[in-house]
Amino acid sequence: MLSVFNNRCAFDTSQYYIEWRTVKKENSEYVEFPKYQSIRTGVLSSRAKVFLHPIRQKEYKKLELAPFPYIVFDNEQWEFNFNIGDHYCTAGIYWTGNLYFRTSYQLLGEKKFMINQRLIPCQEVFATSESALSHSELRFLYNSQYGFVRLCYINVDKTEMVFTLFE
Numbered sequence: 001m002l003s004v005f006n007n008r009c010a011f012d013t014s015q016y017y018i019e020w021r022t023v024k025k026e027n028s029e030y031v032e033f034p035k036y037q038s039i040r041t042g043v044l045s046s047r048a049k050v051f052l053h054p055i056r057q058k059e060y061k062k063l064e065l066a067p068f069p070y071i072v073f074d075n076e077q078w079e080f081n082f083n084i085g086d087h088y089c090t091a092g093i094y095w096t097g098n099l100y101f102r103t104s105y106q107l108l109g110e111k112k113f114m115i116n117q118r119l120i121p122c123q124e125v126f127a128t129s130e131s132a133l134s135h136s137e138l139r140f141l142y143n144s145q146y147g148f149v150r151l152c153y154i155n156v157d158k159t160e161m162v163f164t165l166f167e
Helices: 058-065
Strands: 002-008 016-020 023-026 029-032 039-045 049-052 070-072 077-085 098-115 118-130 135-143 147-154 160-164
Antiparallel strands (some): 002 016, 023 029, 077 098, 098 118, 118 135
């Protein structure tokens, strides 16, 4: 479950706080699953782009080393480059200080996605993130009304994680 707040992030005032919560399905209803307390990250949204800072605690920590969900409208290719501090060492990858990541995004075209028993048009994007020590991938679907509706990661340790909007 993802909630958006109208409060700007202290660490980056161009982003708004979002809150991630885990849910599970019980008797055809989704209920909050108290495996974790809620976790806050940020989202940046403008007419030109949308950037979602992924969850990055516990087993999701490796997502800090993967491409972030990020779409730049009216572009077929774009990049996002950043440094990550060694406090995010994970998945058997260790470094000291900051590690530079180069992330490249490629718009693949339109793809349909089923939500609430109807097909919606989405932009499909493929991204790769490279550092001196790692490689990871993200394939996502973005819809102008619902935002990021599906995120499919191949992480630095070759595990896969999929996040899907279900309603």
